[in-house]
Amino acid sequence: MKPNHLIMSLAITLSVMSTQARALDTTAVLNLETAKKMAAGCQAKAMEKGWRMSITIVDAGANPVYFQRMDGAYIASAELSQLKAENSAKMQMPTSLFEEFAYGKDKKGGLAPGLAELPGFVTLAGGIPFKTSKDFLGAIGVSGGYPNEDAECAQAGIDAVKSLLK
Template sequence: MKQQFQLELEDVKRIAAAAEAHAAAKGWAVSIAIVDAGGHLLWLQRMDGAAPISAQIAPAKAHTAALGRRESKVYEDMINGGRVSFLSAPGIAATLEGGVPIVVDGQHLGAVGVSGVKSSEDAEIAKAGIAAL
């Protein structure tokens, strides 16, 4: 039987704080979501000034990255490349860049989703949070 790491609350807080600090340093108002490996929401915060819709998009990006075990940008690229049938894939909540899986020692522990600025900047924030682990 394989042992699986799990995110603990302190890990989630560390990721969230680092992501928030990165966004704040750049002057970006975003929503930050963190999910476990099953895509279940562990953390959601909407920074002052972030658009209300970002609090819906960030968890969807995280969910997609967690279940797919890859960045949500992969799905965006597939669709933009002409594979539009992927829009009907079950469990894919958001096919926009900004969802990044959390991988530790080859184990997928969940994902971070960010929404509120350019998609590439959303991903940058998510990666800054994950780097705090």
């Protein structure tokens, strides 16, 4: 191989490796500090309304990043918040849509009625995914109140870090 060809091949290889490294550097990832701020925003809403919630925040792979159970929250709300967060992250959509898919808007049957029968699948509102303008980061799951209260509390958690999700 001629020296010019060797140099050109090496330059191309290094360029490709450098581009791949930059792609990894620019992908947003959920960190513990942001997850704690989300939980604090959710807790503030819950305290304002007199709700006692369990809050779970997972990353884009549905791995737990942060969990908090407020004093007096139902024991089962801990597991439900986790399932809502995981399901929302895995499907990248709010869990309130799963309820609609399973039961329909009129509660007389949805497009995917078997969805509610899947083990570990929660069809209750309260799980909401979040992302930056270009990267999916994860989901928050909240349980302890009525489903609409759980969803409102979860949204308050996302709103608390909205400025960070650019």
